[in-house]
Amino acid sequence: MDAIQAAQPIAQSRQKPNLFRVATATVIGTAVEAFDFLAYGTAAALVFNKIFFPQFDPATGTLAAFGAFASGMLARPIGGILFGHFGDRIGRKSMLTLSLLLMGICTVLIGLLPTYEQIGISAAVLLVVLRIGQGLSFGGEMGGAMLMAVEHAPPKWKAFFGSLPLVGAPLGILLSVGSFALVTRLPEEDFLSWGWRLPFLASAVLIVVGLFIRHGIDESPEFEEVKREKARAKQPLQDKMPLSELLRAHGKSLLLCIGCKIAEVTLIYTFLVFSVSYAVSKLGFSRADALHALLYGAGVLMFTIPLFGVLADRIGARRVCGWGGMFLGLMAIPIFLAVGSGSLVAYSLAVFIAMAFNYAIMIAPQSSLYSAQFPADLRYSGLSIGVQFSAAIGGGLAPLISATLVQKFDSIVPVGVYLAFLGIVAGASAFLMKPTPQDLRRG
Known part of the structure; x- marks a missing residue:
């Protein structure tokens, strides 16, 4: 008994630095992936219609650039399906490393692409191919990063660490908009x-x-526990395809995640791409x-997201996410x-209100809320597919739908x-989802 009690402070002291490393790695890794992925959106709004689609008039060229943007979405x-499949079978850490590497290769190659004037329509084709590579990478990144943070977090701080x-x-x-703000000062x-x-x-x-930084983090403790339980039972980690099992046993939860996510991702891409x-x-x-x-807006958003994460740990992630959606319903037209x-x-x-408040309220509790919808051995697939289908439907089509409506x-x-x-x-989707422990505690 004494040995167990003596070991607990040691385990806790080890957990804290590891938790800090995980938080740092997920923030920085996601920032790098977001920078690479969003740089295309900014460039599509400012320049790609002129150098990759000059054969069209300006309005049609912009729509073509947004169409190539949508291919990545x-x-x-x-x-999400590919990285989720292997993330639930092999582990979270290796998939996060692979997604970051793929994103880097595709982004640098976009910066090296010849223009339409140099190689004709092949330039636009290569742009779309690399954009698709970016989309595959980002599809595996966000769900995995959200999952790593939540599965390493203490029970009472799931939403806060999941928001990081x-x-x-x-x-x-x-990084993306700032870098383009600098280069647009050129002649x-x-x-x-x-x-x-x-x-x-x-x-x-x-x-x-x-x-x-990502190389130095440990594998998710919840995933490691699933592996140990399967090993004791002499069962394979996944005796069925994660996607088929997800659709069979958790189809409703998956649809609710998509419904909950779609407004927030449509909002942010409408402002990041179309509004510019x-x-x-x-x-x-x-x-x-x-x-x-x-x-x-983005500068303040960095602080409001974790603040709403703390609020979600206090009153419940489902409650915060649900009222965030209803708040957007009230504020969108004004x-x-x-x-x-x-x-x-x-x-x-x-722009400031939409990003720093409407977007932050809806996205901050999502890691904790969505993780609660799926078992650990299907969680990477559940989060990634739910988040990324919403991104494809909402974010990918947001600039096109907005431009068409205007x-x-x-x-x-x-x-x-x-x-x-x-x-x-x-908002309605969030209120129909399974509650987190904090939601239940508040009644």
């Missing part, structure tokens, strides 16, 4: 010739740093002003009225109506 569910990998997303936004000719390539090429340094193009082409703002609005007002101050304030109605208000509807769907 549509590849994310496939990445999600801080990597606004950090990636800051137009230099920016179109070589300046746009710099953020993609610079990501090589970030990838090396991310791989080094709209602000420059329709409102006449400078590229720098449009990007600065995103920077301010936000987009401000976006379309023509005032830079109103536009910047709308073209058809000659107003940005229908975009707000669309997001208000998705917010209500998200």
Whole structure:
């Protein structure tokens, strides 16, 4: 008995530094992946229509660039299935390392691509292929990072630690948008010739740093426990395909995760990609002003996500996520009225509120809430597929749907109506999900 009691402080002292390493690795790794993935979205809004799709008029070229953007988003569910399959069979850590490496290779190669003027339509084809590679990588990254943080976290801090990998997303936004805000200061000719390539090429340094930090973390303790239990029972880790078992036994939970996620991911990609193009082409703002609005929102978002994570640990992740969706349903139309007002101050304030509050409330509790929907041996697949199908449907189509609505109605208000509807769907989906222990404790 004394030996057991003496061992407990030692185990706890070991757990704390490991928890810190896991938190650091998931934040930095997700930030690097988000930077690489989102750099394309920023470039698509600013330059890709001119250098990869110059054969079209500006509006059609922008739609073509957004279509190539969507190809990466549509590849994310496939990445979620592949990485989730092996993450539930082999382990979380190795899949996270592989996803980061794949993202780095594809991003650097985008920065090295020849333009349409140099090799014709092959340039656009190669761009789409590399974008799909980015999508496969990001499809395995986010669910795995969320899972590693939650499965290492103490029971009372699941939502807070689960929110930390999600801080990597606004950090990636800051790096991506900030780097393009710098290179857009170059003369137009230099920016179109070589300046746009710099953020993609610079990501090589970030990838090396991310791989080094991620290499030092331990495997998920909950996954290790599942392996030990299966070994004692002399059962294979997965005697069935994770995807088929997930659909058979947890189809309802998967659909609710998709319904809950779709509003938040549509909101963020509408602002990251579509709103920049709209602000420059329709409102006449400078590229720098449009990007600065995103920077301010992303900067505050880094702090509001963990704050709402703490709130979710206090009152319940399901409750916070559900009311966050309903809040978007209430706020979406006023936000987009401000976006379309023509005032830079109103536009910047709308971006700030949407990112720092509407988005943060919905995304902060998701790691904890979604993890509670699936058993440990199917959790990587469940999280990755749920998150990435939402990203493909919502985020991938967000710029295209938004641009189409504006073209058809000659107003940005229908975009707000669309997001208000998705917010209500998200809120209802969250309230129908299995509660976390904190939700039950609060009644």
